[in-house]
Amino acid sequence: MISRDRILEAAGRVYAKHGFRGATTRLIAIEAGVNEVTLFRTFGSKGALLEAVLTHSDEQFSVPALPTLPVDPQAELTAYLGVALDKLRAMRPLLVHATSEVDERPEAARFACEGRHHAHEELRAYVLRLQANGLASDDADVNTAVAMLVSAVMGDVMGRPMVADTYPPIDEAAARYVRCFFRMIGANTGAAATTHRKSRSRIA
């Protein structure tokens, strides 16, 4: 039963590279250093194997929750986005293929959607807490703002490898998204340290 894990991980890699149709059982077997029959004996069929890969993959995906009581919103959000960006970048290839196969393989839908939905709810709740504590303006369009932030993160992860030059520098991305987001929801960006950040506002 050692091979099971080897196959799972190999399948993950091959699937990430070539998508479902491109991930042939032969390729997966070779990548796992395992005989092709073992693959069928262990998982039954290619479809079942790929399903196992997806559930296995989003079991491993977890982002630390945002604090219930906001104390330093800017730092908290930046850290949250930083972790989310890292984890999402690691699973980008899987995500993009899963997204494109949602129509043909419905089991991919959960994988491609669940995360976004969860993140949206978490962020939305957090902003409502900010509002409740007077840390964000009341007339903000919270839902749209959060949707834009989530899209920014997803867009960064999905698009940066293809068109890097339209995104903020990778090591500043999280912080910049947060600052822009704070302006959207009318939160004062780091009350105490109102640094004059004018010089940083242009890039290329």
Add this chain to the structure above:
Amino acid sequence: MISRDRILEAAGRVYAKHGFRGATTRLIAIEAGVNEVTLFRTFGSKGALLEAVLTHSDEQFSVPALPTLPVDPQAELTAYLGVALDKLRAMRPLLVHATSEVDERPEAARFACEGRHHAHEELRAYVLRLQANGLASDDADVNTAVAMLVSAVMGDVMGRPMVADTYPPIDEAAARYVRCFFRMIGANTGAAATTHRKSRSRIA
């Protein structure tokens, strides 16, 4: 030579539905109501056909430019985003498949990236014009804000069909993104008509 166009459009539809590997020549021929050999006689190979589909598709894609001299930024941007959203939604399936196949079919990259890059530059230039005319704050992080707006549009197009409930209502989307964007760049949202829009700020 009637069949050439029929094949091109049929190939577009089949490719949009099944991706490159799933778009078999047989399927395309059937969809076009044409014999399979005609397809090879006209385009030479499946790869060449799909390349023709992509170039054909982004020739047709055009969004009206933003005005050189901004007079009603909110209306102008909203209209611009509205058109972009519509056009992108129409080509979403093509886009998502092209994105997932960038690694294997480099000719798909141009198709998947060019639009985003162009839109970013156009929007960025527009915002700089807003700033020059005193219609947007000078300390805004223009590049990041524009990246977030573009991501919001792409995210809406790509994600809404899968997780509709996290996005603003489809008929208000453009306007809401623009309002949030204006807060990001410190633009006064509709100078003359400072309507009390507090009641509209929450959704679900």
Add this chain to the structure above:
DNA sequence: ACAGCAAGCAAGTAGGTACTTGCATACTCG
């Protein structure tokens, strides 16, 4: 009327795909 060309049709080639079967090998546990 006749040449030329676009298209259909039937059949075939060479290779890849998921998946199966039968048998041999090794390793583990009682």
Add this chain to the structure above:
DNA sequence: CGAGTATGCAAGTACCTACTTGCTTGCTGT
């Protein structure tokens, strides 16, 4: 030691894929 179990290997099945060939049909322009 001996039974069970996991794995490897060789071969095969049935089907799909891109692409080709040779021949026929029908329409078009001169």
